[in-house]
Amino acid sequence: xxxxxxxxxxxxxxxxxxxxxxxxxxxLAIATDGIFLxxxxxxxxxxxxxxxxxxxxxxxxxxxxxxxxxxxxxxxAATGMVIAAMQVMWLGAETPGAWLLSIVGGIxxxxxxxxxxxxxxxxxxxxxxxxxxxxxxxxRGAAFLAADGQTLAPLSVTYQRLGGGVHGSIGxxxxxxxxxxxxxxxxxxAFELRRSRRKYAAAMAPAWADAVKVAITCAAILAFxxxxxxxxxxxxxxxxxxxxxxxxxxxxAVPVLILLAVAAVLHTVAQRTRFGRYVFxxxxxxxxxxxxxxxxxxxxxxxFALMGALAAIAAVITTSRLNSGTHSIGQMAELYVIAATVxxxxxxxxxxxxxxxxxVGALLIQSLDNGMxxxxxxxxxxxxxxxxxxxxxxxxDVVYNRRQGK
Amino acid sequence: MSGEALVDVQSxxxxxxxxxxxxxxxxxxxxxxxxGLLGHNGAGKxxxxxxxxxxxxxxxxxxLVHGREHRFHTPxxxxxxxxxxxxxxxxxxxxxxxxxxxxxxxxxxxxxxTLDSDRMEHEARQVxxxxxxxxxxxxxxxxxxxxxxxxxxxxxxxxxxxxxxLIMDEPCAxxxxxxxxxxxxxxxxxxxEGIGIFLISHDMTDVFEVCDRVTVMKNGQVVDTVKxxxxxxxxxxxxxxxxxxxxxxxx
Numbered sequence: 001x002x003x004x005x006x007x008x009x010x011x012x013x014x015x016x017x018x019x020x021x022x023x024x025x026x027x028l029a030i031a032t033d034g035i036f037l038x039x040x041x042x043x044x045x046x047x048x049x050x051x052x053x054x055x056x057x058x059x060x061x062x063x064x065x066x067x068x069x070x071x072x073x074x075x076x077a078a079t080g081m082v083i084a085a086m087q088v089m090w091l092g093a094e095t096p097g098a099w100l101l102s103i104v105g106g107i108x109x110x111x112x113x114x115x116x117x118x119x120x121x122x123x124x125x126x127x128x129x130x131x132x133x134x135x136x137x138x139x140r141g142a143a144f145l146a147a148d149g150q151t152l153a154p155l156s157v158t159y160q161r162l163g164g165g166v167h168g169s170i171g172x173x174x175x176x177x178x179x180x181x182x183x184x185x186x187x188x189x190a191f192e193l194r195r196s197r198r199k200y201a202a203a204m205a206p207a208w209a210d211a212v213k214v215a216i217t218c219a220a221i222l223a224f225x226x227x228x229x230x231x232x233x234x235x236x237x238x239x240x241x242x243x244x245x246x247x248x249x250x251x252x253a254v255p256v257l258i259l260l261a262v263a264a265v266l267h268t269v270a271q272r273t274r275f276g277r278y279v280f281x282x283x284x285x286x287x288x289x290x291x292x293x294x295x296x297x298x299x300x301x302x303x304f305a306l307m308g309a310l311a312a313i314a315a316v317i318t319t320s321r322l323n324s325g326t327h328s329i330g331q332m333a334e335l336y337v338i339a340a341t342v343x344x345x346x347x348x349x350x351x352x353x354x355x356x357x358x359x360v361g362a363l364l365i366q367s368l369d370n371g372m373x374x375x376x377x378x379x380x381x382x383x384x385x386x387x388x389x390x391x392x393x394x395x396x397d398v399v400y401n402r403r404q405g406k
Numbered sequence: 407m408s409g410e411a412l413v414d415v416q417s418x419x420x421x422x423x424x425x426x427x428x429x430x431x432x433x434x435x436x437x438x439x440x441x442g443l444l445g446h447n448g449a450g451k452x453x454x455x456x457x458x459x460x461x462x463x464x465x466x467x468x469x470l471v472h473g474r475e476h477r478f479h480t481p482x483x484x485x486x487x488x489x490x491x492x493x494x495x496x497x498x499x500x501x502x503x504x505x506x507x508x509x510x511x512x513x514x515x516x517x518x519x520t521l522d523s524d525r526m527e528h529e530a531r532q533v534x535x536x537x538x539x540x541x542x543x544x545x546x547x548x549x550x551x552x553x554x555x556x557x558x559x560x561x562x563x564x565x566x567x568x569x570x571x572l573i574m575d576e577p578c579a580x581x582x583x584x585x586x587x588x589x590x591x592x593x594x595x596x597x598x599e600g601i602g603i604f605l606i607s608h609d610m611t612d613v614f615e616v617c618d619r620v621t622v623m624k625n626g627q628v629v630d631t632v633k634x635x636x637x638x639x640x641x642x643x644x645x646x647x648x649x650x651x652x653x654x655x656x657x
Contacts, residue, residue: 196524197524199524200524200525200527200528202524202527202528203545268520271521272520272521272523273519273520273521274513274515274521277502277506277510277513277521280499280501280502281499281502281506281510283501284499284500284501284502285497285498285499285500285501287495287497288495288496288497288498288499288510289499289510290461290481291459291461291481291491291493291497292481292497292510292511293460293480293481293482293485293511294510294511351499351500351501352501
């Protein structure tokens with residue numbers, strides 16, 4: 001069993017994560033009389049996952065390189081306030097293009113925050129734990145000062161679509177188009193990989209194994225599209241239609257598309273670029289990276305800048321869902337993000353971790369949170385439970401690494 | 407010894423605070439020659455080669471490579487000048503596979519500026535096959551490899567880029583007899599190809615087998631450089647332990 005599993009090139013860690021997620025979903029469905037698996041709840045779950053998952057993608061790089069960023073929640077607040085202030089106080093929310101400019105401003109603010117933290121960590125060698133713990137305080141304080149603690153609202157109507165709320169999805173037709181395109185990309189990617197391997201007569205996984213992998217991935221994509229299309233759009237205008245008309249489905253939410261774009265880019269960066277290779281090499285052996293002449297300081301600097309940009313993207317989704325900017329958003333986000341990353345198989349010892357793992361990790365932790373809300377578990381009890389899950393995930397990492405003989 | 411020196415180190419110094427790790431050290435290396443760098447732990451050998459390989463900038467003295475003066479600020483600059491170093495720790499990223507380590511910092515790229523992993527694996531296979539034909543499982547992490555296989559990866563990394571100057575810091579320290587043999591044979595073959603090698607070693611038998619000259623260091627200073635053919639192992643031990651120059655042989 002184990003043998004053919006490995007020969008087929010299935011990552012045991014990622015596979016066990018997916019199986020764990022499936023078990024949790026079944027249990028939550030039973031505990032909530034099926035409400036958990038209703039299209040409406042799964043649509044909401046997909047949106048709830050995005051904010052955590054987008055930042056977890058960046059946290060993978062940070063933790064792989066043996067760093068930590070405890071300030072991501074405060075970064076969300078600070079960059080969110082930059083975005084809201086630009087729209088409400090400066091440009092005017094409905095000025096054409098203002099929302100787009102505010103997003104650029106927010107991302108630049110995030111990059112600036114990241115460069116500040118990265119500079120202290122890489123070039124002044126203050127441990128990232130301390131720098132980002134200070135950032136945890138500072139960026140939250142900056143978010144408060146941005147508007148004297150006031151809530152800034154309302155934001156641009158167009159901008160609100162980015163949060164996945166009213167008109168925040170792309171409808172059934174485009175969802176199916178996106179689903180089919182995604183499946184095509186997966187299939188072509190698999191063929192391309194095999195073609196390149198064959199060119200150099202390099203060893204590769206058996207064809208049936210790749211076929212199974214492609215089939216599972218495509219089935220998951222199409223199942224997701226089917227679910228979000230089955231959720232009737234509550235905001236659809238069906239007045240005047242005959243009694244009993246079913247409104248059109250919501251389709252894929254915009255934040256999910258943002259997440260998928262971020263994940264695709266960062267997965268490519270991790271696997272196929274020098275920057276990604278250097279991050280992993282540094283995490284595996286910082287001394288070797290230095291002796292091999294890698295620009296380790298610059299890599300660390302860019303790493304934190306990337307994290308800041310992702311926190312700003314998370315802030316876009318959060319503020320547009322709330323239709324306002326307030327200094328209290330993103331609280332405890334750092335815990336959920338780090339937990340999602342670690343549950344997703346990124347080792348705190350550095351050197352290993354994957355983007356898909358982090359996304360499934362985020363989905364897992366949000367599923368538990370969402371399911372417990374449906375079961376009427378109070379917020380303090382949920383916090384205790386999520387905390388225990390985090391300890392359990394790290395313990396799993398320790399045991400797994402010991403088995404691997406690290 | 408004929409022609410121009412590959413490396414000519416003149417009066418090199420390196421201090422750490424008040425500690426003179428290397429003081430006024432000079433040595434040189436010619437094509438097709440193996441020079442042993444000997445001395446106690448803390449004699450300054452490792453510091454000397456770290457200056458040569460660009461890890462530490464020197465505090466004084468000159469490094470001439472092919473007759474041109476160089477001042478290395480990073481390992482990258484030393485590599486660009488044709489000096490490859492195999493560190494005692496091997497400097498391998500344990501979590502990456504052999505091709506990734508072989509090309510670390512000098513990755514082959516596709517026209518789209520992305521990593522050309524398959525070509526790197528192909529090239530790695532070629533160079534590693536020459537060194538160690540039994541070593542074929544390149545795609546597992548270095549962590550899971552034997553000492554000899556790791557050493558092969560480290561040597562392959564130095565050779566792939568056509569280095570003319572090779573620095574090997576205790577390449578056999580962690581190896582078994584068969585693997586030590588493999589490394590020594592590799593050294594002898596590289597020598598025939600005209601590559602110059604600085605070899606740090608504590609094993610006198612190995613040193614006397616492959617080295618042409620030895621440079622002995624003690625307390626950060628060079629005691630002397632002698633031809634291996636002119637001295638006995640006891641002479642060299644005397645240089646290492648007592649810092650005494652060997653008495654000229656009576657013919």
